[in-house]
Amino acid sequence: MNGQPEFLPMTVEEADRLGIDRFDVILISGDAYVDHPSFGTAIIGRVLRDAGYSVGVIAQPDWHSDADFRRLGEPRLFFSVSAGNVDSLVNAFTPNLKRRSSDVYSPGGRLLRPDRATLVYTDRVHALFPKTPVVIGGIEASLRRFAHYDYWSDSVRQSILADAPADLLVFGMGERQVVAIADRLAAGESAGSLTNIPGTACRVDLKTWRSMDQAGYVVLPGYAEVKEDRYAYARAFALHYNEQDPLRGRRVAQPHPKTVVIQNPPAMPLSGDELDRVYELPYARRAHPSYTEPIPALEPVRFSVVSHRGCFGACSFCALTHHQGRIIQSRSIDSIVREVERMAKMPEFTGVVQDVGGPTANMYAIHCGRWETAGTCPDRRCIDCPALDRSHTEQLRLLRRLSEIPGVKRVFIASGIRYDLIGLGDEEYLSRISADHVSGHLKVAPEHVSARVTACMGKPPRAVFDAFRERFEALQQGKRKRQYLVPYLMSGHPGCRMEDMVELAEYVRDTGLYTEQVQDFTPTPMSISTTIYHTGLDPFTLEEVYIPKGREKRIQRALMHYRDPANYALVREGLHAAGREDLIGSAWKCLVPARGRKRRL
Template sequence: MFLPTTRDEMNALGWKELDIILVTGDAYIDHPSIGISLIGHYLLSKGYKVGIIGLPDYNSGDITRLGKPRLFFGITSGNVDSMVANYTASMKKRRFDDYIPEKFNIRRPDRALIVYSNLVRRYFKGVPIVIGGIEASLRRFAHYDWWSNKVRKSILLDSKADILVYGMGEKAILEIARYIEKYGNINKCKDIDGVVWWSSKKPEKCIEIPSFEEVKENPEKYNEAFRKMTLLTDSNRKIRIVQRQDNRYVIQNPPQTPLTQNEFDNLYLLPFEREVHPYYNKFGKVKAIETVRFSITAVRGCYGMCAFCALTQHQTTHVISRSIDSILEEVKILKRMKKFRGTINDVGGPTANMYGSDCSIRENKGQCSKFCLFPNICNNAKVNHEKLLNLLYSIKKVQGVKNVFISSGIRHDLVLEDKKYGDIFIKELPKFTPGQLKLAPEHSDKNVLQIMRKPDISLFLQFKEKYEKVAKKRYVIAYFIVGHPGEGMKENNNLKKFIKEKLGYRPQQIQIFTPTPGTLSTTIYYTGIDPFTNRKIFVERSLKKRNLMKKNILDI
């Protein structure tokens, strides 16, 4: 079912009042890959009446269309940080938005969490505001903001929200709802794991990281704060992290524990419509649904820990996988949809071939201080691809399913490391690949790859050779990033030479690095120093030169 987004829908359900109203900077897409829908259906399944307002008009009283919630407003910028969604890597305003209908005349505001929180405060004084999603997660402490070229305070303070949920927030948001319902006071929620709050007093039993004032003025202090936040934020460590900002302390409670497999299974079998809500659909196509409508999330979390990726900070390195039975049940749901033509577009997650993997150290003691896959793959991080193959073939056997694809990406180095099933996986992979196989070596220069925490390019070539031998005129298409810390014109020309000599085609996908909040690469971009090695890194900050790097590669 769709969650209500208008009063008429509330009336049709016989609901006079909502318990929780969720606000998002995207159109309301009712699909489990969309965070606001996942949270909304999860709360509904626990007995709460939930409504969603997508893309509220911030120049009118549109935010009042569902009335006042009994418990709280939950606000997110959408599935993507609002500044990333609104601007290109060349700092130009985007002309198209995958999450907004073509003819919808309201756009997502810059710094949407701040705008929407202020909007709610204006119309609903005294109603608790909870912020969450990726924009909240990655901006929860003092952080470098590329768009303003300065270090900003925690978005909790800038938005004036009451509390911030970081990471994958199902457990924390449910506890918040129950606490407010029981105590009638959001201040009681400050004991909940997975939240960030503020206080004028420093709490006992905490680890303090360098303050906002320190990280703003001193690159080494910025690096220290990032390093500690990364290493200490783990559900197994139960550490409370504190950062002073002016005369207040921003306090991060320990993360929530990951969902159990049973919780993960049940979450994705909730009654999603897997469509754009009719209120928004009438304004034209929303591109995002076309990509995900017939996709299945099989795995959550990623221990790849690529320097430029936000998932380490948001979904964490703790990998959880759904059961085959649960995924087959979701396949049956997809089969009943009118638009289904026999193809499952994607079975995966952040990294599809981490499905079924585990690590006893990470699960029992927390993430190590070292990287799982860099510079070499840890013995505890190796993957058995038999589990993923069994899943894919189980789906393929379902009557009415013609094609099952992996579109969300794989780690080729993990495949090569699997001495028992790696070659079998490569042989079978063409059957589960839509067209050409897209992989992301990201660069070819050894130094740049080390800064990115990516495997040596020789492993990509080794995988490419093996795959193309068995794929019958289907090829590996490589994705690359330019303008990343460590890359100057020498490294850029090395990449161009590599593409010419080893690939022999004009690349389809060249992305200019965007310094998104909260990542290792952005930390290096801002400070010019790798926080884990203390090595000084060359950083190209000129937009003109970064654009020239892309042009240089495309002019092959």
């Protein structure tokens, strides 16, 4: 861990000062270089450096010319290419496919990355350095590793590995993989021989595939078939979804017109000690000093802490099963304390730890005895399993330790909690979180209240949220300054009809819940919901599912903001479509006034 520079070098001059005449690995990213453990480039670069390799960074290169790609020369081992922390198209477009006017991962929010950045960067670097191995990774590559529905072109695209001139694709959290790749290339192996590294995908030509022993492979319907046949697409998704466990997953192959993409089983999760080491590397928690404008994405997370990885929530619209996996990997309390102690010494630190969490904050230290030896169960959801140890004792102990650190005034949980993990015996936990670790608003994600929609989303039914909301409200009794629930809600999800959105709007009306956190469903690659959106089929049962599209999606979103006069016309249209004209008018229960009449305040 010792001997790492304050920042990984971005120029030859920085490399010279460090005594580097040729880099072992060069990382190319669609994000600005921020040396913070919430940014993938920083983690991968620091891990490689910790393993003894010299690492350079080319951040947001100008893809219109060769100069930026040549800036650091040719690496000894490989180029690593990533679109950044977010899929470049998710980053560039709203759910309504309107182009965004800024990029929070760029200096000053400027637009500096191309669409489909992984492909663009890989094409350029391969053309300039055709003999140097190229490894692609990050969320964009990870979730496009098989043939996938692409919302932005409304088409089924090939695996990104079939389109990009890359030697390997790293999926999931890539620390194990990149070090293994570097070690084997440094030992003299060729890139073409690196076909068996867990957590990677490679490709073979059709002739080689036909001559291989295919026993033990799960062979998906090929690209040509899934492109034309929605049933084949749904079957292919279900097949590879079931192989995403690191202990029981098998190799998965999918034929394409010119190649066959092969995914190895996922990499084993990092142990607690390994995770501690990764997050205790000497991150500067600042943007590289070459930037003269702030990076907007940094400030909300600068003093946040990652406590764990993984999520067993199994929400249909989330692709974490394919990326971080269902097994929870938690850091030690001592390690997190040391990280916050270092943060507290920074001159910019004001005493507030902005967030302590992971994909779901209160999954920290939750454990199942099967995970180490057998992996996750193939026939059940962890979130519903009575054998799961749901204790929040360790999270409370962690929060207590952090709160006692000199210079720390408040420790917040901003990443949200899974309310259905808070049992009736957890009143102390709910009380402590509400009193000490929420800044006035507790974020939770019921997403919907309609039974058929929550079932399609993989979310708990309305009764579970109602019970939690009542418990939370009971804690507010007698408080001089009350707190509020901020529910994340979603419109336009597969299975959601107009009457379901009217039901949700009425629920918001009757409960008085805050509704700013409304998301219009976006079909991002490799989620269950995206497969349903594209095919109209549940991929596991092949049953038909209703899909709202086009104008109906706009109306569904408007129903969540029915109080806004700008939405009155769309809300009326939705209420007529649902046969709920009784909600138009001036009565107390009405959502919008009749046309031409003003709402009574």
